[in-house]
Each structure stands twice: as structure tokens, then as C-alpha cells.
Amino acid sequence: MSNTKVDFAGVAFKNPVVLASGTCGFGREFGGIFDIEKLGGISSKGLTLCARDGNEGIRIWETPSGIMNSVGMENPGVHSFAEQDLEWINSLNLVNIVNVGGHCCEDYLEAVEYLNQFLVDFIELNISCPNVKSGGMNFGIKTEVAREIVREVRKLCKHRLTIKLSPNAEDIVSLAEMCEAEGADGISMVNTFLALAIDIKKKKPVFNNVYAGLSGPAIKPVALRMVNQVAKRVRIPIMGMGGIASWMDAIEFIMAGATVIQVGTASFIKPDMGLAIAEGIRNYMESNKIYDLKEIRGII
Amino acid sequence: MSNTKVDFAGVAFKNPVVLASGTCGFGREFGGIFDIEKLGGISSKGLTLCARDGNEGIRIWETPSGIMNSVGMENPGVHSFAEQDLEWINSLNLVNIVNVGGHCCEDYLEAVEYLNQFLVDFIELNISCPNVKSGGMNFGIKTEVAREIVREVRKLCKHRLTIKLSPNAEDIVSLAEMCEAEGADGISMVNTFLALAIDIKKKKPVFNNVYAGLSGPAIKPVALRMVNQVAKRVRIPIMGMGGIASWMDAIEFIMAGATVIQVGTASFIKPDMGLAIAEGIRNYMESNKIYDLKEIRGII
């Protein structure tokens, strides 16, 4: 009998499918539509120390096989999250990944420290959000800048820690190696690609922030390459994502070296896409007599 | 009356539309299908000093709104090109851009030096081809590595020189600034994005070379962002490309700061796409009372 269970840094996921941060809120909304407990886990909307209103103007734009978003980390802040949502999330049979972003080092640290007291499976440290002008972006581009924040957070964080990398990084492999060296338990990759759309009628960028983040099937081939490059160079496990929209895509990411895969944009194609992918993976395993995903993980 | 003419480093293009290197051979094939002389120019298949057979195995793979290619610089070499194709190309009423690649610095230099004796409008130096294992890729990633080759080529090259940048560069803005500082006449950007596709049935990468280059509409939002970032920082003109598949896309690139635009993958959607784009630009100019593309260039 095939078993879709995977171990990620000592945490058991009943299957490798996780809903990606920012695309599933805190799980409540999709939870009303399908049985999210059939997934492996859920990564929360990116949280910051204080509540944020997010960006003004258009926040979503369609591109060929992709979308650009500029939500700008709208979120209720870690305190409200811990008070209002965490208990409910923990009541679910799901691995609970809390995604944390920030403006500056202090924000990250305070948010992470505050979360130490709560039950959480993983902190997913978003050093890569391209939307906040003064925030995420800068941390995730240069390895040595990122090192500082990873090191400080690692010192403070009592939870398992996975670092979410930006595909806009100068050298994503060295960034991942740095995370491993600094004691991260895993890598989540990739976040959105920095991109531009112009409203030619208005002669203005579509987004108030000018640049926004590209996700969806369009980016899959590049995200997959990055996961593979990193998987060849680090021993800590990877949550792979970027355009996954079918179980075949998920298997590609696993063969490229991912242990867990995350589904973001594809939930907008079909709210229960994550479920369809989890089922597809199981069927694939059974018909190919794969008993454990280890057998195909990283075989490229 | 609107005039689609643009000046690029002192060379007049009757309109800003150029067919991109590697997607139009030396122009003969499309020349048999539509009137290519209605375009602004043509960039030749990438040439190396000696003839090359290119890569083995599958060379093309479709992805959502994109294609991956791994041609591996198959080409007849600069000598055969100069003897068999150059005269014909020069007989056309088109700006003639000769794209040059190479394995190592000496290859580039010898090829460029050889071409000094011929009539050519531009040398487009491809420091970015991701397909040749030991070749292009490395030159275009790190600014200081690229500087060497740009400097040497610039010293030797008697033609106008535009440098074709890779979107895989660690810092594409600093790369472009370096090209300007080293005396390049223009920037061509972007080449293909390094990407991976896996044949899950065979449990093998689709391409013999493992990674291959992604192009087409999927990459447009990211390419456009890069053009805009570079346009804000250099004074030399830019040939912008990456997924352009309509006149609206072309106008976006011009508003982002490109002087000339190149059409690659979209010619596979429709062989005379370049022509449709040139006509679309003209109509857009007329109906918006734009007399010179200068009026909208770089307004973002």
C-alpha cells in the first residue's frame, strides 16, 4: 500500500500538499467549501507584528498563465491572529505553518518571539515579499543581508523554522546554503517574481507600487529549476512551490527534490485544487507502485 | 502624421520591431512567407566562431504560455554566415543585427574581429545563452565576469555593439550599468529564463542538458520589469524583449523604456506576428496622436 505521508524536519504531513501563504487566509474560507483536513497542511496569510492595511489601488492583475498581486501584506497582526485564529487552526488535523513577514529586523523578531508561547508547527519566515516597499524585498535579495535576519530569528525562535526564499534573490543557491548553515529546519521556495504591468491607456503602471509579484503556472518551469538547484546543495528539506496546478506538476517538484509542495494561485483556478492534487499524487503512487515518496524525491 | 521611425545609437529603424535572435534564422524562411522588409530589423541566429551542431535530444517543450528551448547554439559559424548569408541580409531594407555567442573569451573575440571587415549594423553580444554548458551562461551572471568580455570585445569591435543580457543575472541593473560604462552602444534584454521540465514517466529531465531557456508570454511581466529597472539607470538605448505577442505588449515595453522591441517566440504563434505588431504600433500612434515614440518612451 502506498503511503503519502512525508516527514519534514521531524513533522509528519499526512500528504505533501500544503496551501500556500496568502492564498488561503487562515483556512476558514476554503474550509467552508471542501474538507481541508484532507490536505497535509496550511501556511497562513503572512503576518506582521502589527496589523497592516496593505496596498492601495489595484491588487490583482491577470497575465498569460499567471497573476500579479500587490496585496502588500494586509493582515491583522500576530496578536489578533493568536487570539482569534490560532486555536481554530490548531484544532484541525493539519500541519500548521505560520508565515511571518516584516518591515525591519525588530518587527520580525518581536513577532517571532511573541509566537514562541503558542502551539505552532512551523514558522515560515518570509524574507521575500516583494510588495512592501521598505520591507521584505531587501532582506531576501543578498545572501549576506538575509543572513543577519535568519541568524537573529533562529536564535530567538523556539519553533521549527523554514525560510521562504525569493526567486529574485541574486543567488538563490547561496541563500539556501546560508539558511542551512544558520540552522533553519527547512526551505520554502519560491515566492513571487517581481514583475511589471502597464496600463497603456492611462500611461501608468497598473499597480500603485509599480512592481508586483508574479505567480501561477507561468513561473513553474523557473521555480522548478530553482528547487532542483537548491535541493542538490542543501540537506534540509524543501517545501517547493511556484505554479503547481496539477498532480503532475507536484510530482515534478518532488522529483526535483521537494519534500512538501505548496499550492497557491491554483486554488483560484479551482478552490479544491489542493485536494485534487493530493488525490492525484496518491493515485500516481498506487499505479506506479511507489510506496513512499522518498523513492522518487530528488531523482533528477 | 505619426512616424514609427526610431533612432537607436545613431541607426535609424523605420519602425521599432526586430525579429529576435534564434527565432528567425537569417530571415530567409520568414522572408518567403511575408514581407519582412516591413519590419525594422532582424537579429541573426546566434553565431559562434566555428560551426556548432547544437544540443542532442529534445530541443523544444511547451509550458503554460511559454516554451523552453535547448537548441544549444546550432549555427554554421561566422565564416559560413559571412560568405553565404550576409550579402543577402544586407540587400534587404532592414537593420542588420548580428548576434554573436561563444564558449570562451577567445571565441568571442575572434568572431567579432572577423566580422569587423563586413558590413553590419550592430553586433549583439550574447553573454547570456543558458544552453551551452561551458559557455554563455557563466559570462552573463556576474557583473565582474561579464565586464571582462565586454571590455575586450568593445576594444576590438568596430561595429556598434549591443550587449544581450540574461534575466538570470545576479543583478541585471549593475550588469547594464557596467555595459554602459564599458562603452556599449545599447542593451538587448532579456534572453531566456533558466528553467526545468521533468518527464515524470521517464523520471528524467526533458532536456539532455537538464536546464533550458524559457521564453514567450509567460515571462513578459518579469522581462518588462527588468527593462524598466535598467531604463531608469542607463542612458544607452534598450532593445526590449521577452514574451511580446501583441502591439499592446510592445507599447508596454516602450513605455517601460525600450527604444526597439524584439519579437521571438510570438513568431511561432503566427509567422507574421512582427508585422502585425508593427502595424498595431502605427495604428496606436495615429489614433492617440503620437507623432514620435519618444513621447511615450520611458514614461513609467
Next chain:
Amino acid sequence: MGKIIWNRQLSKDFFLMKAEEKNNAEMGQFYMLRAWDKFPVLSRPISIFDRDEESVVFLYKAIGEGTERFTKLKEGDEITLEGPHGNTFPKIEGRIALVGGGVGIAPFYLTAKTLKEYNPGSVVDVYLGFSDTALLEKEYKEVADEVHINVGGYIIEDIDPNRYDYVLTCGPMIMMRLLYQKCKDTRAGIYVSMENRLACGVGACLVCTCKTSGGNKKVCKDGPVFPGEEVFGIE
């Protein structure tokens, strides 16, 4: 997944389409419609024009990639309907004006019908503004008391808010804003139906946020219907 029952062209770019869908949807709600696999990525939000237990009717305007595809659908073709999503217009009584601009008229057929059913004593007048061709006059007359039509002008000029207890509106932002201004100092309470760009359609992604006096609200889940004051009162 439902089947198309019929799909009719009403004018150059307006279409009325009926699809199978068991539902108990209410006035003002919408569906996320999709008649393709993965391209384009997003489904399209379309309001409920009319419904019964087994089917929903949509009024849509062909403006781009997605809605153009809807125009190609024929009887028996399949379409994915996710929904009904969003809140509803309030169940109100009294003298009510429903004001739609362009395809913003869509929700007001079911709304008029529902409000008259709810209290047959209510007066429900419909105001429809079109840029070139008037549509569906006969249909709206069947469910409303008065139907005012304006082609090529400004429908809001035809309304005297003092005649009404409530004004419900849907259409271009500029129209809704002006109507809010016009109603502000009258007795009429105004509700507006917002048309932000959506992605998930269910409140999970925060791309549709609308600034309101009560803080950020999700158009897809907290809306699309908001008290006019909440949206325009803070501008």
C-alpha cells in the same frame, strides 16, 4: 459544473445566459464562472440576474478574454459555477429605487422580484442607464413598478431621491459616487454593489479589499453590497 440551457445575444455586447445549477441563491450574490481549463487563470465574477431552484440566469457584457469565451457557449456545453458567493441586498420595504448603469443593471431583476415578493406593498422602481441600446425593458416591467430608461445620458439625473426610502445601485464607480452624493442629504438610504477585481472569490486572498469606514472589507465576502456611507462617506 453545470450545463448551459441557453445563451442569447441581446445586443452587440450584452448576453443573457441560463445554466443548470441547483441553488438557493439570493439577490445581489454572484457566481465565479469558468468555461475553460487553466487559461485564463482566474474565474469571472458574474451577478445573478435571475434564478429558480434548478438554474441561474446571468446577464453579461463581453469585454475581454473571459466574457468573450462565454459568448461562444452553446446549449449543452459545460460551465463551472462556484457560488453563490457574497452577501445580498438588504431585505427592505417601502419606496425603493434600483439604479443600474450598463451591465450594473444585472442584479436588479432578481432584486426587484424578491423585494416585491417580500412585501407586495413596497414600491420598487427600476432605473436603467445604457450607453447606446436599451435592453430588457419588458422583462424589468414585469417585476418592477416603474421602469425608467436612459440611453446615452446620465440615469442618475432622472432620479429624485426624496421620492424613496432606499436607493440600491450598481454600476460604474463614478455613477455610484455621484448617486451617493445626491442621496446623502435626503431621506433615502443608499446601498452600493462594488465591482473590484477578484481572485479567490471566497474571502481567502485579500485582493479585493475595499476601504470602508469600518476598516478594510472584502468585496467578495463582506460585499459586494455595502451601505453607501461606508464606502463613499470616507472619501
Next chain:
Amino acid sequence: MGKIIWNRQLSKDFFLMKAEEKNNAEMGQFYMLRAWDKFPVLSRPISIFDRDEESVVFLYKAIGEGTERFTKLKEGDEITLEGPHGNTFPKIEGRIALVGGGVGIAPFYLTAKTLKEYNPGSVVDVYLGFSDTALLEKEYKEVADEVHINVGGYIIEDIDPNRYDYVLTCGPMIMMRLLYQKCKDTRAGIYVSMENRLACGVGACLVCTCKTSGGNKKVCKDGPVFPGEEVFGIE
């Protein structure tokens, strides 16, 4: 741009489709077909099954995104045909075997017809290999002398190359390679029709290169038809 005249399902995944297209195409050539806007990016190469001056017939197998879309086309729908592209089968005379495996049978209807017209004295036998269902036997009988059918086995086992002056083949690489081996030391000259992945279809992009004894050749332009020796003689 041409209109579909008809599009018929022959078996679970084989379809025959006729489209308007003024042409003077020849046996062995192909068209790049497209029945969508920009997604998927590439057009699909399909051989000419039959033609007259005003139309072309295609035999295709639904295997993926593109060919699935072709199955949806109805009479009157539009389809873009770029072509005819590629070289042709050689105009040969004598005793000729045409050997197709699976959808590789497609080019041999027009080829049989053309070769018989070219020299009615030629013997043109057709060998068709299918994995599950035999198709178009009647049609091929009208244009060929003998029609041999093999379902579920190996069609090349049914051929005695010594009976022929020429063998033309199209189908899976493995089949063509084995047939080449079988013909190599006989009097039969063999030509193969290659099915590499194409992008431009006209010789401009070099993604379809095929290694031959004469160096790299473009399947779309120098081919798809090559002397068997050129392709398999160097392996």
C-alpha cells in the same frame, strides 16, 4: 484561416477533419494547425491525409491539449492553417509499400493516390498497423492495390521487403528503425517520415533538427521525408 467543413470521430481517439484551404499541396507535406488564440503557444503539425484544390483533409489522433481542441471543432468553425510545409515523398515508380503505424498512416492515403496517378502501372500496397481498432480500410482500398492491416501486433512482420522496389514509412521511431533494418540488405529503398517536435515549422528556429549522414537537417523544411539511410544509417 479556413473554415471546418466537417470533423468526424472515427474511433476513441482518431478523427478525420476537412477544412477549407486553397492549396496545391503534395503527398508527405504537412500544415501547422491552430484553433486557438495564444494558448497553447505552438501550432500543431498535422500531415495531409487528402486534398483537392479547395480543401485539405487531416487524420489526427487526440493525445493532448492541442489535438483535444481540434476534436471540439464543428462545421463552420475557423481554424488557422499555415502551410503546406516540408518536402514530399519522392515521385517513384514500380513496386511500392507504404507502411504506417498508428496515426503514421495519415500521409499514405494521398501518397497512394498520387503514386497510382503518377504511374498507374506501379503497384502500391498499403500496410496499416493499429494498436486496437482498424480504421479506414475501405478508403485505403480505393486508392491502393493491396491493403494489409495488423491490429495489436507488429505490422512490419507482415512485409517482405524483397517484394518491393521502395518502402515508404511513417510511425513510431522504433517501428521505422526496425523497418530500416529489415530493408537495409534488400533491394527496397526506404524513405522515412520524421515526427520531431516543431516550433516555427518553416526552418527558422532549429528546434527540429535531425542528425543525418548529411549533417543536421531540419525536419520541418528539409524533411519530414528522408532516405532511411540518412537517418538510421548513422546510428
